[in-house]
Amino acid sequence: MGGYIVGWLLEPLSHDFMVRALLVSSLVAAVCGLLSCFMTLKGWALMGDAVSHAVMPGVVIAYALNLPFALGAFVFGVGSVAVIGFVKQMTRIKEDTVIGLVFTGFFALGLVLVSKIRSNIDLTHILFGNVLGISDSDIQQTVLISAAVLVLLMVFRRDLILFCFDPTHARSIGINTGVLYYLLLSVLSLAAVAGLQTVGIILVVAMLVTPGATAHLLTDRFDRMVWIAVVSAMLSSLVGIYWSYWMDASTAGCIVLTQTGLFLLSFLFAPRHGVLAQQRR
């Protein structure tokens, strides 16, 4: 039995692509897990969905012009939110409507570009991720992006916590909340493009909210929330990749499904904020 499990764990590691996939996706999961705490607390799930879809044309253009895809993603991610803000300010249309219409517009532009621009991009890889076939240059960029996001979030974490909790107070003590808004947004665009590597555009929003939601049910302290989110995100990536290997199922699907499973567990069994604990009261 023990030997069976060890074999189950070790056999995939004999493939180079599996080792790379496991390492890259753990890193990406850690970064997205950290960011997901801020996203869930700020109520930016829809914004995360919007930005992750809106980076699509940027990624396509960057690939076509042989530029780093992070650059394209960044420009279009931040750009889309600027457009959202502008349209909201100039009209009477509600914010969620504006977000919905802007990000689908950007996404559609991306689809058209993929189909017209001659390049070696595979649409399914962008949409559903391709972590088992990730290239060296993509790994390099992902590592750089992840490092940048980690450093920014760690350095500004207290300001960002305050910004998420009480922006009015942040302003009243002289903190520039506009800068924090764009900082969080930039970090979101970067993390979205990193997450896109492992699970693709469609599911990346799960990486950006599910671990944070899982963790929020388990603790009332921010630092613990971060640890739980990061660990649950990394665990989901590892389990998901193994699972997809042995079942020959969609990698992105398996990773996100594992995350959803962990959320479900915490939803049911969280000691204080889970449904069962609340029933018992």
Added chain:
Amino acid sequence: MEAVHAKPGPIERISVRNLSVDYHGIVALHDVSLQVQASSLCGLVGMNGAGKSTLFKALMGFVRPSCGSIVIDGLPLRQARRSQAVAYVPQMESVDWNFPVNVGNVVMMGRYGGMNLLRIPRPRDHRAVRKSLERVDLWSLRDRQIGELSGGQRKRAFLARALAQGASVLLLDEPFAGVDIRTEKLMIQLFEQFRAEGRTLLISTHDFSHVRGFCDQVVLINKTVMAYGDTSEVFTEENLARTFSTIPPHDLALPVEDEVWLGEA
């Protein structure tokens, strides 16, 4: 107690000149001018919609005035905020009460403006937090998640955060709304201590006995300043009647709310 500290001359802590604020063309404040000195407990009185909260927001620079100027502690607003000269407790906190922060964390946020970029608390920040929590009688609840406090305790927690800031000007928008008598007494004592320390407090309230009880100065507003000065001179029946009549006494030549016209019909 307070008499020991003589007023240190007329230092102007809050100085507002010809301030007007409108929300999308609807006037909330018109041509407001007032000066409040150091070591002063100044009441702000007016009916619902008179513009009290708007005045506080203007003093914080949260609403853009259509004209006029504001100086706090001799500084323009942005600098006043940066140098922690002014602390503000809004009428209602619009925060997420499920947020994973405890009472101590929240009060520590009052100290962020004076810390370095990483906001790593120093010993004196911890001391200030402890002292503020003790002053509002919440030290024993410092580890509670913020949403696990009662309404009155929440108000005290946010007051403690303003205290921790150590500002010389405190702007408190209806601090007594929804607190019990014991807390009210505690807060009044605290405010009188602050005045004795040379700070300036601007406090909006709907309770006239507060104004008579502990405010040395009072501002009566109804979209504009109807009267301001020493409570003993200004807080008269006549001035109150003028302030609380629905129609501002001099024509503002600006759109007036519907209910005013209903009253006339």
